[in-house]
Amino acid sequence: DAGVIQSPRHEVTEMGQEVTLRCKPISGHDYLFWYRQTMMRGLELLIYFNNNVPIDDSGMPEDRFSAKMPNASFSTLKIQPSEPRDSAVYFCASSSTGNTIYFGEGSWLTVV
Amino acid sequence: DAKTTQPNSMESNEEEPVHLPCNHSTISGTDYIHWYRQLPSQGPEYVIHGLTSNVNNRMASLAIAEDRKSSTLILHRATLRDAAVYYCIRAYNAGNMLTFGGGTRLMVKP
Numbered sequence: 001d002a003g004v005i006q007s008p009r010h011e012v013t014e015m016g017q018e019v020t021l022r023c024k025p026i027s028g029h030d031y032l033f034w035y036r037q038t039m040m041r042g043l044e045l046l047i048y049f050n051n052n053v054p055i056d057d058s059g060m061p062e063d064r065f066s067a068k069m070p071n072a073s074f075s076t077l078k079i080q081p082s083e084p085r086d087s088a089v090y091f092c093a094s095s096s097t098g099n100t101i102y103f104g105e106g107s108w109l110t111v112v
Numbered sequence: 113d114a115k116t117t118q119p120n121s122m123e124s125n126e127e128e129p130v131h132l133p134c135n136h137s138t139i140s141g142t143d144y145i146h147w148y149r150q151l152p153s154q155g156p157e158y159v160i161h162g163l164t165s166n167v168n169n170r171m172a173s174l175a176i177a178e179d180r181k182s183s184t185l186i187l188h189r190a191t192l193r194d195a196a197v198y199y200c201i202r203a204y205n206a207g208n209m210l211t212f213g214g215g216t217r218l219m220v221k222p
Contacts, residue, residue, distance in 0.1 A: 004155075033209065043156070043199075043212035056209065091155050101148075101210060103155030 002026075004104035006092050012110045018080040021107045024073055025094030033101065034067055034077050035091040043091075049075065082111045115139075116200045121217040124190045132185040132216055134200030139180050144203055146210065147174065147185045149196040156199065156212070159185065195220045 005024040013019055025032050033048040047057040052069045060067070064083070069075040079086055087110050095101040117135040124130040136145065147159040160167055160174045162183075167174040173186040187194055199215040 035212075042214055045209055045211065048209050093155070100158040100161075103157065106155050 004092055004094050004102055006090075006104035006107050008107060009105065010108045010110075012112065013082055015083055015111055016081045017111075018078065019082045019086070019109060019111075021077040021090050021092075021109070023075045023077070023092030023104060025075070025092070026102055027073065029094035029096045029102075030072075031095045031097065031101075032069060032075050033091075033093040033095075034075070035093065035103075037089045037091065037106075038087075046077070079109075082109075084111045087111050115202055115211075116213055118198075118200050118213065118216045120214065121219065123219045123221060124187075126192060126220055126222050127189050130187040130190045130194070130218065130220075132187075132198050132200075132218065133182065134184070135182050136200070136202050137181040139202050140204075141180075142204055145174070145176060145180075145183050146201045146203055147172070148199045148201065148210070148212075149194075150199070150215070151193075151196045159198070190218075190220045192220050192222060194218065 007022045030051050034046040035043050036046055037043045046059045047067045048055055049069045067077045089106040089108050091103050091106045093101045093103040144161050144163050146161040148156040149159050150156045160169055160172050162174045162176055175184045197215040197217050199212050201210050203210050
């Protein structure tokens with residue numbers, strides 16, 4: 001099993017640009033999570049999906065952030081427009097009901 | 113609010129046992145206790161979880177107090193590769209959303 005696959009692994013972008021982070025969950029998993037990690041705030045849950053439907057997006061910081069899951073094997077997290085304070089590591093994770101959550105290796109975002 | 117309390121950091125010598133404590137005094141009867149760890153520059157990875165009884169797996173052991181208000185993750189023989197941040201999390205369901213606190217940074221000395 002390839003695990004949770006995220007892309008890009010690293011991205012540097014200029015303030016105001018659109019950023020799209022991508023995630024392929026583990027096949028057969030019905031939960032997908034997006035987390036953000038910074039030194040100041042630690043690991044924060046942004047949003048999670050169950051069977052491709054967003055269940056809780058209360059962690060999404062503001063309207064500049066949006067997430068979609070068009071099918072069971074793909075999800076995106078978009079930031080538009082990006083700001084320097086969005087610089088962080090963004091983790092995607094997946095699980096099947098009642099079981100362990102598996103995390104990807106993260107997308108390291110720097111907004112300059 | 114992660115609802116668990118852990119020491120910020122701990123040190124251990126290589127090849128010695130490590131006991132990582134966690135307080136969760138407001139835990140409900142249906143909450144599981146999960147432990148994840150995060151190695152440098154990697155995503156968190158599952159270590160172990162339990163509800164009431166002590167649990168063992170190939171990575172670690174989990175000792176849960178009888179009143180369930182605290183637990184201890186036990187690494188039987190620390191290696192340099194065990195240096196990581198260890199997170200203790202209480203969650204209703206093993207696979208649902210997890211709220212991470214600050215964790216304990218474990219340093220292992222050779």
